[in-house]
Amino acid sequence: MKNLLQSELRKLIYLRSNWLLLLWSGLFAALGTVAPILVFNSESRGMGMGFSGTNTPEGINAVFANAAGGYLFALIMGILIMTNEFRHGTAVGTFLVTPKRSTVLVAKLIAAAIAGLVVQVFSFLIATSAGVITLGFFEPHAPVTSELLWKIFRASVLSGIVLGIVGVGLGALVKNQIAAVTGAVIWTLIVEGLVVAFVESVGKYLPAGAITGLVDLDFGSNDFNFTIENYLSPLMATLVLLGYAALFSLVAVRTTLRRDLD
Amino acid sequence: MSSVKIEFSHLSKQYKDVLAVSDFSAQVISGRVTGFLGPNGAGKSTALRCLLGLVTPTGGSALVNGGPYSSLHDPIKQVGAVLDSRGFHPGLTAKQNLKVMASASGIDFARIDVVLKLVELEDATNKRTKGFSLGMKQRLSLAIAMLGDPEILVLDEPANGLDPFGIVWLREFVTKLAAEGRTILVSSHQLAEMQNTVNDVLIINKGKVVAQGSIDEIRQGKTLEEAFLALTARRSA
Numbered sequence: 234m235k236n237l238l239q240s241e242l243r244k245l246i247y248l249r250s251n252w253l254l255l256l257w258s259g260l261f262a263a264l265g266t267v268a269p270i271l272v273f274n275s276e277s278r279g280m281g282m283g284f285s286g287t288n289t290p291e292g293i294n295a296v297f298a299n300a301a302g303g304y305l306f307a308l309i310m311g312i313l314i315m316t317n318e319f320r321h322g323t324a325v326g327t328f329l330v331t332p333k334r335s336t337v338l339v340a341k342l343i344a345a346a347i348a349g350l351v352v353q354v355f356s357f358l359i360a361t362s363a364g365v366i367t368l369g370f371f372e373p374h375a376p377v378t379s380e381l382l383w384k385i386f387r388a389s390v391l392s393g394i395v396l397g398i399v400g401v402g403l404g405a406l407v408k409n410q411i412a413a414v415t416g417a418v419i420w421t422l423i424v425e426g427l428v429v430a431f432v433e434s435v436g437k438y439l440p441a442g443a444i445t446g447l448v449d450l451d452f453g454s455n456d457f458n459f460t461i462e463n464y465l466s467p468l469m470a471t472l473v474l475l476g477y478a479a480l481f482s483l484v485a486v487r488t489t490l491r492r493d494l495d
Numbered sequence: 496m497s498s499v500k501i502e503f504s505h506l507s508k509q510y511k512d513v514l515a516v517s518d519f520s521a522q523v524i525s526g527r528v529t530g531f532l533g534p535n536g537a538g539k540s541t542a543l544r545c546l547l548g549l550v551t552p553t554g555g556s557a558l559v560n561g562g563p564y565s566s567l568h569d570p571i572k573q574v575g576a577v578l579d580s581r582g583f584h585p586g587l588t589a590k591q592n593l594k595v596m597a598s599a600s601g602i603d604f605a606r607i608d609v610v611l612k613l614v615e616l617e618d619a620t621n622k623r624t625k626g627f628s629l630g631m632k633q634r635l636s637l638a639i640a641m642l643g644d645p646e647i648l649v650l651d652e653p654a655n656g657l658d659p660f661g662i663v664w665l666r667e668f669v670t671k672l673a674a675e676g677r678t679i680l681v682s683s684h685q686l687a688e689m690q691n692t693v694n695d696v697l698i699i700n701k702g703k704v705v706a707q708g709s710i711d712e713i714r715q716g717k718t719l720e721e722a723f724l725a726l727t728a729r730r731s732a
């Protein structure tokens with residue numbers, strides 16, 4: 234297993250596109266913290282969306298919660314780890330070296346968890362740094378507490394690990410790289426957001442809803458009727474996310490076990 | 496001392512609406528080059544994929560070194576394979592691709608330079624394989640197959656798409672490996688290409704064994720093509 238994991242990590246490190254993706258995840262998350270600070274402090278004052286400004290703790294919460302928002306890239310990383318094998322026909326080589334497919338899949342799931350973790354820790358660091366620097370231009374503002382950062386870091390780490398694993402399962406299921414990545418992007422950026430916003434009873438169990446519950450911060454938004462009480466507790470949210478990881482691990486192993494390779 | 500290295504027994508593979516391999520039984524003897532010949536679509540690749548555990552047979556079995564491929568310990572140290580899906584990543588260099596393979600099975604990285612030299616790719620070691628010519632890709636595939644210094648080699652249409660220089664190079668390469676005593680099963684749909692390289696012949700058509708024997712037995716003084724046509728005509732008559 235140690236050899237196999239090493240081999241999987243080599244694939245990750247050697248591929249330049251993975252480094253590019255890591256960079257994008259940082260930029261995406263940084264946009265998530267910097268943009269709302271600018272909007273809050275502009276003339277339009279959040280364009281009437283009911284968010285509090287950065288002079289209130291709720292406003293600061295809303296801004297920095299986005300530092301955990303790079304999990305889409307952890308998901309994409311997981312998808313690529315799996316679908317690259319089919320896209321380039323390297324699955325054949327991989328399974329010739331290690332015919333025990335479940336062993337290969339376990340190594341891939343661990344590699345994807347590591348990759349997702351790296352993506353989320355990196356984008357958390359970039360996004361919080363960018364947020365703190367940008368806030369410096371808009372004194373006075375409410376403090377960025379270590380409790381706040383800890384909650385978001387916790388959510389970043391867990392969501393990175395879980396979505397990396399989910400990506401492998403999704404990739405194994407869909408096989409086609411472009412379809413899987415496109416589906417993941419549309420789901421995360423559009424569908425999931427709408428469900429979480431408008432059908433809370435379902436949305437709180439979706440990954441994005443569970444991550445919101447795990448972040449466990451009050452954004453003080455009245456217009457969307459947002460209150461953190463409607464979401465899962467951090468403990469429940471963690472269990473739900475781990476449930477997704479378990480489910481998609483099973484999907485990854487089961488779909489790959491007996492599939493014919495050409 | 497010759498022994499059976501590869502054994503197909505009553506192997507069948509039914510795809511949705513195609514019976515690609517049908518009750519296929521044959522043996523490959525150690526230390527010999529066996530040509531696995533038959534027209535396109537005869538079922539060669541399917542039989543070899545079953546042998547290598549990539550495709551699950553719907554009937555019968557295919558064993559290598561006495562067991563299913565999936566039961567071999569460190570299989571690439573026993574069996575090397577070149578298949579038409581090449582099994583390496585275009586975004587990685589030749590050496591990186593070999594490192595990925597070597598680290599998965601605990602093979603010393605020193606072996607990488609040895610196999611790259613063996614296939615005469617030492618000048619392209621650090622080039623990404625995206626830019627490789629077909630011949631270079633084929634040689635990298637052979638380097639990957641030789642990584643574990645296996646005694647058995649399974650080559651699926653290794654000459655496909657090669658120019659005449661490439662084909663001559665390949666023929667010499669196979670001959671050299673055979674002289675080292677390795678067991679080689681090499682498929683081709685170009686019957687003439689192989690007749691001076693192989694010791695034994697295994698002919699397949701429409702998923703079934705047509706003939707198996709030493710090259711002289713099969714040819715009986717004719718060319719391989721003539722023999723093949725005669726054999727298939729006799730069968731379908």
Ligand SMILES: Nc1ncnc2c1ncn2[C@@H]1O[C@H](COP(=O)(O)OP(=O)(O)O)[C@@H](O)[C@H]1O
Nearest residue numbers: 495510513515534535536537538539540541542
């Ligand atoms: N994955 C597959 N799904 C369905 N049919 C297949 C598949 N692979 C091969 N076949 C069919 O099985 C037959 C044998 O193919 P193949 O083993 O590739 O022959 P060969 O290698 O001798 O050219 C052909 O009719 C081919 O179309």
Ligand SMILES: [Mg+2]
Nearest residue numbers: 539540541652
């Ligand atoms: Mg073929």
